[in-house]
Amino acid sequence: xxxxxxxxxxxxxxxxxxxxxxxxxxxxxxxxxxxxxxxxxxxxxxxxxxxxxxxxxxxxxxxxxxxxxxxxxxxxxxxxxxxxxxxxxxxxxxxxxxxxxxxxxxxxxxxxxxxxxxxxxxxxxxxxxxxxxxxxxxxxxxxxxxxxxxxxxxxxxxxxxxxxxxxxxxxxxxxxxxxxxxxxxxxxxxxxxxxxxxxxxxxxxxxxxxxxxxxxxxxxxxxxxxxxxxxxxxxxxxxxxxxxxxxxxxxxxxxxxxxxxxxxxxxxxxxxxxxxxxxxxxxxxx
Amino acid sequence: xxxxxxxxxxxxxxxxxxxxxxxxxxxxxxxxxxxxxxxxxxxxxxxxxxxxxxxxxxxxxxxxxxxxxxxxxxxxxxxxxxxxxxxxxxxxxxxxxxxxxxxxxxxxxxxxxxxxxxxxxxxxxxxxxxxxxxxxxxxxxxxxxxxxxxxxxxxxxxxxxxxxxxxxxxxxxxxxxxxxxxxxxxxxxxxxxxxxxxxxxxxxxxxxxxxxxxxxxxxxxxxxxxxxxxxxxxxxxxxxxxxxxxxxxxxxxxxxxxxxxxxxxxxxxxxxxxxxxxxxxxxxxxxxxxxxxxxxxxxxxxxxxxxxxxxxxxxxxxxxxxxxxxxxxxxxxxxxxxxxxxxxxxxxxxxxxxxxxxxxxxxxxxxxxxxxxxxxxxxxxxxxxxxxxxxxxxxxxxxxxxxxxxxxxxxxxxxxxxxxxxxxxxxx
Numbered sequence: 053x054x055x056x057x058x059x060x061x062x063x064x065x066x067x068x069x070x071x072x073x074x075x076x077x078x079x080x081x082x083x084x085x086x087x088x089x090x091x092x093x094x095x096x097x098x099x100x101x102x103x104x105x106x107x108x109x110x111x112x113x114x115x116x117x118x119x120x121x122x123x124x125x126x127x128x129x130x131x132x133x134x135x136x137x138x139x140x141x142x143x144x145x146x147x148x149x150x151x152x153x154x155x156x157x158x159x160x161x162x163x164x165x166x167x168x169x170x171x172x173x174x175x176x177x178x179x180x181x182x183x184x185x186x187x188x189x190x191x192x193x194x195x196x197x198x199x200x201x202x203x204x205x206x207x208x209x210x211x212x213x214x215x216x217x218x219x220x221x222x223x224x225x226x227x228x229x230x231x232x233x234x235x236x237x238x239x240x241x242x243x244x245x246x247x248x249x250x251x252x253x254x255x256x257x258x259x260x261x262x263x264x265x266x267x268x269x270x271x272x273x274x275x276x277x278x279x280x281x282x283x284x285x286x287x288x289x290x291x292x293x294x295x296x297x298x299x300x301x302x303x304x305x306x307x308x309x310x311x312x313x314x315x316x317x318x319x320x321x322x323x324x325x326x327x328x329x330x331x332x333x334x335x336x337x338x
Numbered sequence: 339x340x341x342x343x344x345x346x347x348x349x350x351x352x353x354x355x356x357x358x359x360x361x362x363x364x365x366x367x368x369x370x371x372x373x374x375x376x377x378x379x380x381x382x383x384x385x386x387x388x389x390x391x392x393x394x395x396x397x398x399x400x401x402x403x404x405x406x407x408x409x410x411x412x413x414x415x416x417x418x419x420x421x422x423x424x425x426x427x428x429x430x431x432x433x434x435x436x437x438x439x440x441x442x443x444x445x446x447x448x449x450x451x452x453x454x455x456x457x458x459x460x461x462x463x464x465x466x467x468x469x470x471x472x473x474x475x476x477x478x479x480x481x482x483x484x485x486x487x488x489x490x491x492x493x494x495x496x497x498x499x500x501x502x503x504x505x506x507x508x509x510x511x512x513x514x515x516x517x518x519x520x521x522x523x524x525x526x527x528x529x530x531x532x533x534x535x536x537x538x539x540x541x542x543x544x545x546x547x548x549x550x551x552x553x554x555x556x557x558x559x560x561x562x563x564x565x566x567x568x569x570x571x572x573x574x575x576x577x578x579x580x581x582x583x584x585x586x587x588x589x590x591x592x593x594x595x596x597x598x599x600x601x602x603x604x605x606x607x608x609x610x611x612x613x614x615x616x617x618x619x620x621x622x623x624x625x626x627x628x629x630x631x632x633x634x635x636x637x638x639x640x641x642x643x644x645x646x647x648x649x650x651x652x653x654x655x656x657x658x659x660x661x662x663x664x665x666x667x668x669x670x671x672x673x674x675x676x677x678x679x680x681x682x683x684x685x686x687x688x689x690x691x692x693x694x695x696x697x698x699x700x701x702x703x704x705x706x707x708x709x710x711x712x713x714x715x716x717x718x719x720x721x722x723x724x725x726x727x728x729x730x731x732x733x734x735x736x737x738x739x740x741x742x743x744x745x746x747x748x749x750x751x752x753x754x755x756x757x758x759x760x761x762x763x764x765x766x
């Protein structure tokens with residue numbers, strides 16, 4: 053090998069990167085994620101910029117989507133099916149408090165699961181931890197959530213509902229919703245790269261999941277013996293938590309919320325492992 | 339040598355072949371799983387070696403046991419014909435794809451530029467895209483802030499900075515993208531075909547900028563089809579063929595090694611191996627003298643022609659063949675596309691089949707010297723042009739002086755053309 057230029061002595065002090073065939077189970081490379089935090093910020097910033105570029109439509113959509121769903125639910129379930137929420141909570145605010153975290157979750161899931169495929173030109177041309185893409189999609193949903201939250205405050209004032217001290221737990225339930233969305237997105241986004249026909253199943257999955265979550269109905273409608281099984285659905289835990297924290301509905305808190313949390317932790321860990329194992333081949337397959 | 343910037347040890351990469359095999363369908367895999375399950379119930383384990391053979395047959399080695407070391411501060415060109423593994427090598431080093439075997443050691447921050455404008459978003463403005471693209475390429479926000487004015491000045495698009503990129507001409511977009519990339523400041527820079535951007539002036543500017551980068555003591559790995567650019571930027575080169583290193587050494591010897599093999603050798607007519615994956619492909623290229631016979635020596639004052647055969651396998655919209663005649667320094671002397679004539683007749687795509695093109699070159703046109711031919715198939719997309727098939731540096735031929743006045747007076751040719759120019763001489 054020709055050595056044409058004098059080696060500079062500082063070179064040997066530089067950090068060495070070793071690229072090898074994939075091996076090992078879980079090596080989260082958290083330090084690397086920290087290094088790329090600015091890029092995460094820029095991905096979120098891009099998503100928001102593009103979404104709110106036509107400001108009127110962007111912000112309106114974030115409000116219209118849950119509000120219209122709430123109106124439809126109020127008519128179909130509140131009036132026609134005559135579902136009465138417990139504790140005398142009016143149906144619109146009852147369903148809206150659940151739709152809020154659900155929209156955060158479903159929006160995040162829908163965006164994040166396609167994030168790798170949509171950004172395929174990036175994945176094949178530049179290196180960065182691929183997890184930034186689904187992570188950015190999940191986090192950027194928080195802005196829509198924040199906007200839609202203002203409507204909830206309006207509804208609560210309108211119906212004279214004062215939150216109890218339980219409202220302090222709200223951030224934890226938001227975190228649980230985000231963690232669930234990320235966990236499922238890790239699986240789905242990697243699946244989407246591998247199986248191109250998988251994306252057709254996601255809307256169906258979301259619809260199914262929504263009805264399995266007590267959003268349009270109170271969890272007290274579920275027969276006692278099934279309630280535990282329903283409680284295993286982390287989103288049921290989130291929705292119940294929202295109703296408890298904001299509307300003071302104690303009965304809505306899933307009986308074994310800790311189980312739901314454990315399930316999310318398992319989903320998230322396995323999702324990270326799967327995602328990381330797939331990560332190295334994304335550029336070859338996508 | 340223990341002090342290295344890049345050390346590649348026994349690197350290999352295996353790919354599945356066949357474009358249609360690239361992504362799976364879940365329904366197919368479920369089907370296969372069901373079939374395998376049934377097979378497993380019926381057949382004993384003896385059947386498995388056969389299946390392994392089948393599996394190996396659909397895999398190819400894009401790189402095979404590649405090893406080399408690069409000293410810090412050197413600039414290395416990677417050359418080789420299409421499919422030699424150049425881009426795969428770069429993609430592994432850029433951490434985009436993982437090797438199947440072997441390892442790469444890189445000392446220092448790595449910046450890779452495999453494409454100009456990666457991550458540009460059409461809805462965002464030029465200013466916003468500078469930040470986004472910079473971050474994607476690995477710059478910190480602080481760093482972009484610091485270099486912002488320099489980037490803008492280099493791109494020459496100051497007045498459109500707050501216009502969404504979707505309203506940019508393709509030239510402007512490329513200039514902006516290159517400017518961001520050119521201000522990347524890593525210890526190791528990996529470059530793939532990025533110099534062929536913009537108009538001639540901007541290309542020159544880019545090449546100079548790259549020259550500065552190279553002289554700035556960075557380690558640069560440069561993959562290119564443009565041998566002239568490789569020659570001007572790199573002191574040494576690696577010549578790859580079929581995924582193996584054929585030559586490592588100074589750039590001139592590497593280029594010589596590359597040009598002296600197979601299809602690039604002195605043959606009058608090159609025939610390219612069919613590649614069923616390509617929707618359209620150049621199959622043969624030859625230089626014909628005025629009688630229509632394949633030739634390697636042509637008199638400077640005689641017309642001659644290039645003959646190209648192209649096969650179209652499936653309809654590919656809006657593409658066109660282009661020929662380049664390159665001088666001995668691989669600088670194109672003249673280029674011509676069938677695109678221009680095709681647009682006039684309203685023909686936008688070729689239906690599947692085999693096409694023959696004859697490009698007539700008048701004589702006298704080229705000055706005596708040695709030339710080669712490159713042929714590209716380029717698809718015109720909305721934003722830019724994408725060359726999906728190329729045959730490069732083939733059919734070396736010589737234009738010889740066929741008794742010009744210059745020769746008669748014992749003078750040397752200067753310039754690339756022998757096209758006679760009219761002189762008018764009047765005495766005042």
